[in-house]
Amino acid sequence: MSKGLPIKHAVKRTVKRCAMLLGPLMQQRGVRILTYHSVGNRKHDMNVSPERFREQMEWLARNAEVIPLSAVLEQQEGDQPEQTLERLPSITSTSTTAADTAPFESKIQNPKSKIKGARRVAITFDDGYLDNLLNAAPVLHALGLPATVFIVAGRVGGTLDHDDTGDGVDTLMTWQDIEQLIALGLDAGCHSMTHHRLSQLSEDEQRSEIVDSLRLLRERTGRQIEAFAYPFGSAYDYDAISVRLVREGGYACGLSNRYGVNGADCDPWQLKRIWIDGTDDLCTFQAKVDGRLDILSILDSQIGLACRHALNRLLHIK
Ligand SMILES: [Zn+2]
Numbered sequence: 001m002s003k004g005l006p007i008k009h010a011v012k013r014t015v016k017r018c019a020m021l022l023g024p025l026m027q028q029r030g031v032r033i034l035t036y037h038s039v040g041n042r043k044h045d046m047n048v049s050p051e052r053f054r055e056q057m058e059w060l061a062r063n064a065e066v067i068p069l070s071a072v073l074e075q076q077e078g079d080q081p082e083q084t085l086e087r088l089p090s091i092t093s094t095s096t097t098a099a100d101t102a103p104f105e106s107k108i109q110n111p112k113s114k115i116k117g118a119r120r121v122a123i124t125f126d127d128g129y130l131d132n133l134l135n136a137a138p139v140l141h142a143l144g145l146p147a148t149v150f151i152v153a154g155r156v157g158g159t160l161d162h163d164d165t166g167d168g169v170d171t172l173m174t175w176q177d178i179e180q181l182i183a184l185g186l187d188a189g190c191h192s193m194t195h196h197r198l199s200q201l202s203e204d205e206q207r208s209e210i211v212d213s214l215r216l217l218r219e220r221t222g223r224q225i226e227a228f229a230y231p232f233g234s235a236y237d238y239d240a241i242s243v244r245l246v247r248e249g250g251y252a253c254g255l256s257n258r259y260g261v262n263g264a265d266c267d268p269w270q271l272k273r274i275w276i277d278g279t280d281d282l283c284t285f286q287a288k289v290d291g292r293l294d295i296l297s298i299l300d301s302q303i304g305l306a307c308r309h310a311l312n313r314l315l316h317i318k
Helices: 005-026 050-063 069-077 104-109 130-143 175-183 203-221 240-248 282-290 294-300 302-314
Strands: 032-036 120-127 148-151 187-190 227-229 253-259 271-275
Touching (some): 005 294, 032 282, 069 120, 120 130, 130 175, 175 187, 175 203, 187 203, 240 253, 253 294
Parallel strands (some): 032 271, 227 253
């Protein structure tokens, strides 16, 4: 683990706490697509512990409407004006509230309850780590929550070039694992062939990453894969050629990792997401789902990206 990681975690926690004070000023409406990576014991910035993941999913199951990724674009049209986030009860601590503990069914049957509908969420995982099958899929299956796992087609059963290897925790799922994952009710999406930064590749190389990977995934899983997630996913990691190839390559949508909400006017080829990482306790997780941290989209502005890269360089984090 990088020695700078604990410092980065402290910076991120502080930024989030401060951002929550200003959050209501920038709250937006739309579907929030959550991005997870590993759910296990990787000593990585984006790892979420299995305990914390379970806590987050149990809260979502009771307090949000979790929709499949394939329904995100349809949901924009069905957005109802009365389901405003401003009317939601504020959650300011990690303690369990009465709303949290009310029986799941009673909220569905109560027509006055707009809470779940206003918190409309889709769940995604990037890279296809084995721990997704071991630690995340059973929780999602038990709670009946849909989710999509983005697979790096040319690295199935191996590791990613940018991961630390050697202790086994960076292992990606095999084709057999992916089959099990699908049997548990999760969906698969495509996350390129080798997880290179697309913006640094030629058009032919990008085509291989975007189109050939789709063909391989469809052949090996027998599934109609419809979503592509750009590797790394910030505004600098893909370009107009990438977006065109995804649009023309047989996909139904493309997902970035640019922080934000997908409202009625969202771009289906560059959907935004809300990343969840190891520094998110239940309080900041709830704030991200509620939109009280929509202000973090500033981190994807040019200044925000420059600050993030400078911090990583300063702390020697990849
Ligand atoms: Zn990735």
